Amino acid sequence: MNKILVINGPNLNLLGKREVEIYGKTSLQQIESETKDYAKNNNLDVEFKQSNEESEMIDWIQECMKNNYSGLLINAGAYTHTSIAIFDALKAIKIPIVEIHLSNIHKREEFRKKSYISEIADGVIFGFGSYSYILAVMAIKNLLKKND
Ligand code: DQA
Numbered sequence: 001m002n003k004i005l006v007i008n009g010p011n012l013n014l015l016g017k018r019e020v021e022i023y024g025k026t027s028l029q030q031i032e033s034e035t036k037d038y039a040k041n042n043n044l045d046v047e048f049k050q051s052n053e054e055s056e057m058i059d060w061i062q063e064c065m066k067n068n069y070s071g072l073l074i075n076a077g078a079y080t081h082t083s084i085a086i087f088d089a090l091k092a093i094k095i096p097i098v099e100i101h102l103s104n105i106h107k108r109e110e111f112r113k114k115s116y117i118s119e120i121a122d123g124v125i126f127g128f129g130s131y132s133y134i135l136a137v138m139a140i141k142n143l144l145k146k147n148d
Contacts, residue, residue, distance in 0.1 A: 001045045002070040002144055004137070006035065007060055008050040009077030015102075015130075023102050026130040035133045042141055054079055054086065061089040071140040073133070075100040080115045087116040096143040098136045101126035 008028060011018060016027035026034075032048040039046040047069075051057050057076065064072055072095055079086050080101070090097055097120060104127030105112040118124050122143055125135045 001043055003068060004039065004044050004046045004071045004073060004140055005060065005064055005067075005069045006032075006046055006048045006073040006075075006133070007057055008048065008075050009057060009079050010052040012075060012077055013050050013052070022108075024129040031130045031133050034130065035137060038134050039137050042137065044137065044141060046137065054083055058085055058089045061086070061093060064093050064095060069095060070144055071096045071098070073098050073100055073136045073140060074117060074121075075102070075132075076117055080105075080117050081111055083116060087120060090117065090120045096140055096147065097121045098139050098143075099124040099126075100132050100136045102129050102132055103127065 012028055015023055015031065016025055028050060035048070036046050049060055057079070061072070072093070074097065076083065076086055080099070099115065099117040099121040105115065115124070123139055125132045125139060128135060
């Protein structure tokens with residue numbers, strides 16, 4: 001079974017409580033369990049991680065290949081718009097990458113329109129709330145099939 005890593009960045013541990021009008025009422029734990037169920041039905045094994053620290057996220061990205069992940073889904077939170085270090089780490093790995101956001105980042109503040117992750121990701125899914133994660137699993141499954 002292909003292993004997929006899902007990295008969640010800063011403040012996403014507060015989902016369900018944080019700005020619910022933007023991010024919805026679903027907690028990260030619920031998103032994790034729904035995404036895992038969907039992935040399992042699609043023969044994918046998904047692991048979720050969350051960190052508020054950029055360096056920890058970079059370590060996980062670097063370890064992706066060593067740990068035999070076939071694909072990476074990443075919602076880097078606010079680091080999406082600022083982190084050249086995460087961009088560089090993503091450039092160093094050679095597996096499919098799908099960028100995720102719950103909100104439509106193009107419908108919000110101007111500073112959210114810039115994403116360093118989009119410059120390296122195979123594709124981007126945003127604006128569908130927690131369902132963005134399910135759509136991202138669909139997308140990575142399709143990318144892995146193409147690369148087979
Ligand atoms: C987010 C969008 C980012 O701009 C924001 O900083 C987040 C969440 C999203 O999932 O919509 O923390 O990545």
